[in-house]
Amino acid sequence: MLHTAYISLGSNVGxxxxxxxxxxxRMGELGDVSRVSSWYETEPVEFTEQPWFLNGVxxxxxxxxxxxxxxxxxxxxxxxxxxxxxxxGPRNIDLDLLLFDNDIVNTSELTLPHPSMHERRFVLAPxxxxxxxxxxxxxxxxxxQLLESLPMGSxxxxxxxxxxxxxE
Numbered sequence: 001m002l003h004t005a006y007i008s009l010g011s012n013v014g015x016x017x018x019x020x021x022x023x024x025x026r027m028g029e030l031g032d033v034s035r036v037s038s039w040y041e042t043e044p045v046e047f048t049e050q051p052w053f054l055n056g057v058x059x060x061x062x063x064x065x066x067x068x069x070x071x072x073x074x075x076x077x078x079x080x081x082x083x084x085x086x087x088x089g090p091r092n093i094d095l096d097l098l099l100f101d102n103d104i105v106n107t108s109e110l111t112l113p114h115p116s117m118h119e120r121r122f123v124l125a126p127x128x129x130x131x132x133x134x135x136x137x138x139x140x141x142x143x144x145q146l147l148e149s150l151p152m153g154s155x156x157x158x159x160x161x162x163x164x165x166x167x168e
Contacts, residue, residue, distance in 0.1 A: 001063065002061055002062070002063060003061070003062050003063070003064070003066075003069075003100060003101050004059065004060075004061055004099075004100075004101060005031075005059070005060045005061075005062060005066070005069055005097060005098075005099065005100045005101075006057055006058070006059055006060075006097075006098040006099045006127055006131060006134060007027065007057065007058050007060055007073065007095055007096065007097055007098065008055065008056075008057050008094075008095070008096040008098050008114070008117070008123050008126075008127075009023055009024070009055065009056050009057070009058060009093070009094070009095055010042075010053045010054070010055045010091070010093075010094040010096075010122070011053065011054050011091065011092055011093055011094070012044070012050060012051045012052060012053040012054070012090055012091065013051070013090045013091060013092040014092050016053070016054035017039065017054060019080065019092050019093050020039070020054060020056060020093075022080060022093075023076055023080065023093050023095060024036060024058055026076045026079070026080070027058060027060060027073075027076065027095075029072070030060060030062055030064060030069060030072045030073070031060045031061050031062025031063065031064065031069075032060065032061045032062070033058050033059070033060055034059045034060070034061050035058065035059040035130045035131075036056060036057075036058045036059075036130070037056045037057045037058070037126030037127070037129045037130045038056065038126065038129060038158045038159070039054050039055070039056050039126075039158070039159050040054070040055045040056065040122060040125055040126055040156050040157060040158050040159065041053070041054060041055075041156075041157045041159050042054075042055050042121075042122035042154065042155065042156045042157075043154045043155045043156075044088075044154075045088075045120070045122075045153075045154050046088045047088040047089055050089060050090045051090065053122065054159075055122045055123070055126060055156075056126045057098070057123065057126040057127045057129075057130060057131075059130055059131060066097065066100040066103055066105060066110060066112060067105075067107075067109060067110055069097060069100065070097050070109065070110050073095040073096075073097060074095075076093070076095060077093055077094070077095055080092060080093045082094070096114055096117075096123075097110070097112065097114065098113060098114045098117050098123065098127065099112065099113050099114075099117075099134060099136070099137075100112050102135065102137040103137065104137050104138060112137075113136055113137060113138060117136070117146075118136055118139060118141075118146045119150070121147070121150055121153060121154060121156045122154070122156050124143055124146050124147040124150065125147060125156050125158070127143040127147075128142075128143040128144045128146075128147045131143055132144035
């Protein structure tokens, strides 16, 4: 059975764009990367004393289970040298499983939908770009509705090339 998953990607250390492109290439081993959003330059949240992030979202069509996919994403992070030294701290790659079909999962290994996705502009802006009608299975709102209902907050700018802002 083919599943649809949405994965958030982020990097704020080293070659941010190169890290994200490398991660997307590696995700091809987990399924078919069918869509990738534009890149968004975003200011850090929670732990703010760190470089800005480059973020995006990819749609992956896969035959894997949600749990197996999450393990595959963690394996990619480790293979790319991700070190978890500080929660919410600087990182060369961050892969978060946002949605997996309409599944609701709450285990020690995995929570779906991602527990804070509906509060994060840096997740919702790229998700709404490629899947505006993707439904949050608990809140029963689309990615676009969730994005539009967010209060103003951290800055999120779509970029053509990292370091330059688009005309949006």
